[in-house]
Amino acid sequence: MDENNEELYCIGCGAKIQSDDPTQPGYTPESAIKKGLESEGLYCQRCFRLRHYNEVSDVSLTDDDFLALLNQIGSADALIVNVVDVFDFNGSLIPGIHRFVGNNPVLMVANKEDLLPRSLKRSKLKDWVRQRANAEGIHPVDVIMTSATKQHALKDLLKAIEKYRKGRDVYVVGVTNVGKSTLINQIIKNSTGMQDLITTSRFPGTTLDKIEIPLDDGKMIVDTPGIIHKDQMAHYLSAKELRLATPQKEVRPKVYQLASGQTLFFGGLARFDLIAGPAQRNGVTVYMENNLQIHRTKLEKADDLFSRHQGGLLQPPTTKELEQFPPLERFEFKIREKSDIVFEGLGWVTVKEGTIVAGYAPKGVGVLRRKAMI
Known part of the structure; x- marks a missing residue:
């Protein structure tokens, strides 16, 4: 704001000018506020881009x-x-x-x-x-x-x-x-x-x-x-972390051969347990952001690994974002036909029939089963 802390308003939409949150109405960078006041025409960033470039941005x-x-x-x-x-x-x-x-x-x-x-x-x-x-x-x-x-x-x-x-x-x-x-x-x-x-x-x-x-x-x-x-994975991550977690390019399948009692962590955002499977090694295919770090461990060690390393080895989220990140909620599925276990906002894991699996996601974010798409 200006030196006098005077409340300023956009002459386009009437929103109160602020420089703190680009996603909220009235956002204007500090540098643009000074220029706008000097030219006697202060627009918020959204109205400025609309006026000069016919470009719509969301609030x-x-x-x-x-x-x-x-x-x-x-x-x-x-x-x-x-x-x-x-x-x-x-x-x-x-x-x-x-x-x-x-x-x-x-x-x-x-x-x-x-x-x-x-x-x-x-x-x-x-x-x-x-x-x-x-x-x-x-x-x-x-x-x-x-x-x-x-x-x-x-x-x-x-x-x-x-x-x-x-x-x-x-x-x-x-x-x-x-x-x-x-x-x-x-x-x-x-x-x-x-x-x-x-x-x-x-x-x-x-x-x-x-x-x-x-x-x-x-x-x-x-x-x-x-x-x-509020039940979006994106709601809990910064813009930078979001780019690491959600797909940016066409996702490439990653195949893992899991024994019963093995776990995959998708960063520190979500978790997949193969509780029981019909074979010694059971193939599962992961469709998620290509650069998202995936860690494999034994189911019996998974809780301890997660509590010690979420925000560090297992990220995103970073330790900075852990304060607002909700606990993971568990969903269990008995798979009777080839299925996708969908982690809303991240992607999915394709599993074969005859397995028992569990998916974990931040509380409020859905994990659901659907018939396999591929």
């Missing part, structure tokens, strides 16, 4: 704002485009969204599919995403697999939006870290007539800022602020 919502946003969406007559992360489906679902969308159709966009192995059939994953959505009370009119960073299936997405919106506005919603803003930016770049036409306005009756991208028929694509989901 996070508090719980109260989140409820206000859902109420606004529920009262609109619009197509809802719900962006989720294929590596973190449960963690990227908006809590309670099925109760708020009303009669509005939902088009589900499963982002980051470029990180999946090429051997994984996309049709299988698409079916799984639809099944998981249905189980959560969401019944999407369609599921589009895409990669915002690589622009995969972007034209398919634009066609689907046009098909299902039927002359209505489009609301794009998602939790933080799913790539929603990257996707919006690609839509802007790939849609003619949208350059220099982005506007901002408030959701009625709230302090929430929305970004509007005009469509040819006068309707809007409305980009909404990102919603924090």
Whole structure:
């Protein structure tokens, strides 16, 4: 802030200027505050990038704002485009969204599919995403697999939006870290007539800022602020640690031959136990970030190893992040057919039938079984 500690506000969106947290409304680097005051035009970083580069960046919502946003969406007559992360489906679902969308159709966009192995059939994953959505009370009119960073299936997405919106506005919603803003930016770049036409306005009756991208028929694509989901692995890690933990490139399978009573640690984030298997050596295949450190040990030594080395030998998280990192929660599975044990936000381990296994993840982060995708 300036020397007088005067409260400053963005002249674009009205958010209170702050320099502490880039994910929160009103963030502006200290150096930009001084320049803005000298030029008598102080914008937060988000509005500055929007104004000068037509580039959308995400901000996070508090719980109260989140409820206000859902109420606004529920009262609109619009197509809802719900962006989720294929590596973190449960963690990227908006809590309670099925109760708020009303009669509005939902088009589900499963982002980051470029990180999946090429051997994984996309049709299988698409079916799984639809099944998981249905189980959560969401019944999407369609599921589009895409990669915002690589622009995969972007034209398919634009066609689907046009098909299902039927002359209505489009609301794009998602939790933080799913790539929603990257996707919006690609839509802007790939849609003619949208350059220099982005506007901002408030959701009625709230302090929430929305970004509007005009469509040819006068309707809007409305980009909404990102919603924090506390059951995301990403919620417990810094940006630097997140890059070490979550897939950045197409994941390469790693095969381990495990005897009964052996454990794999995925950094200090998660754990996999092969409790019992039908063979002397049982092959399991790990699909996670290629650079994530994996440590093997005996099950009987695993608890002691973890308590002594989480944050050191077993990282991420680092010792600095251990204070806010929750304890691991255990999930046990009896495997009757070839299955994937999915660690939400990290990836999965493929195991053969006839085994008994357990998966551990930070409390609140899901571990679930699905029929093997590969």
